[in-house]
Amino acid sequence: MKLKTLLFKHFLQTLCIVALSLQTAVAEDFHTWSYHRDWDRLANLEYTLARSPLPKRGLYDLIRLEIVCKANQLQLIADSNSLITSQNQPFDFDYRIDNQAFVTIEMRTFSDSRRRAYNDEHAQAFAEALLNGKSVFVRIHTMLKKILSGAMPLDDAREPITRVLADCGIQLSNSSNETADYGLTEFERDLKRLPTTQQQQLLNRIRQMIKELDNR
Structure with a gap:
């Protein structure tokens, strides 16, 4: 007993x-941003996705973003708790990384949903843009002329998004990062990756360079 x-x-x-x-x-x-493996029962196919966190409740609408790799095809998905438009209809989707200018792309609702939509053409560009920012702000233009909006942090987005890109055979090139201006955000990120002693050595070198420039 x-x-x-x-x-x-x-x-x-x-x-x-x-x-x-x-x-x-x-x-x-x-x-948090998270990586998932799922199964499409209709297509009998496994796929992977990186899913965004939910925006802060009370400030924004309930919108989630997904970067999906299915059948070696990358796809951007927006999932809303509110009506977007009729099934299989296009609408404008705006996004802004940090304080950059808004980018507008056309998305389309799925044939069986009024609240879930996709875009294939700009999925990779969108995913790569997320990797180069600290936050993303999105707007969805609905059929009722209402704009749904949401903001998500990108601090922990890199690992799940790069895994999905790799699942689709997409290797990020460093060429674009090398030609673009190197900003304070990128510097702080790279500095944190170094050991403490190397951080101090680099900061000392930068201070010396600034002194030399001031003396010119």
């Missing part, structure tokens, strides 16, 4: 731990 009681208590403890772990994982999924 005691053995059965102990086993039952152990079962309940294990069940509570599993439930708590699942609850924590779901909570993190709402607040």
Whole structure:
């Protein structure tokens, strides 16, 4: 009898731990970028995706973004809790990385949804833009002339997005980063990757360079 009681208590403890772990994982999924593997039952096909966190409730609409790799095809998906437009209809989707200018692309709702839409043509450009910013702000122009909006941080977006790109055989080239102006954000990011001693050595060299420029 005691053995059965102990086993039952152990079962309940294990069940509570599993439930708590699942609850924590779901909570993190709402607040961070995350990588997933899923299965399309209709196509009998596995696919992967990077999913955005939800925007802050009360400030923005409930919008989630996904970068999907399915059948070696990259796709951008926007999922809204509100009506966008009729099924299989185009609409304008705006996005802005940090304080850059807005970019407008055309998205289209799925044939079976009024709240979920996709774009194939600009998916890679959008994904790469996310990798070069700290936050993204999006706007969805609905059929009712209402604009849905949302903002998501990009601090933890790099790892899941690059995994999805790699799943689709897309290798990021450094050429664009080398030709673009090197900004303070990129410098701070790269500086944090160095050991403390190398950070200080680099900062000392920069200080010396600034002094030399001032003396010219």
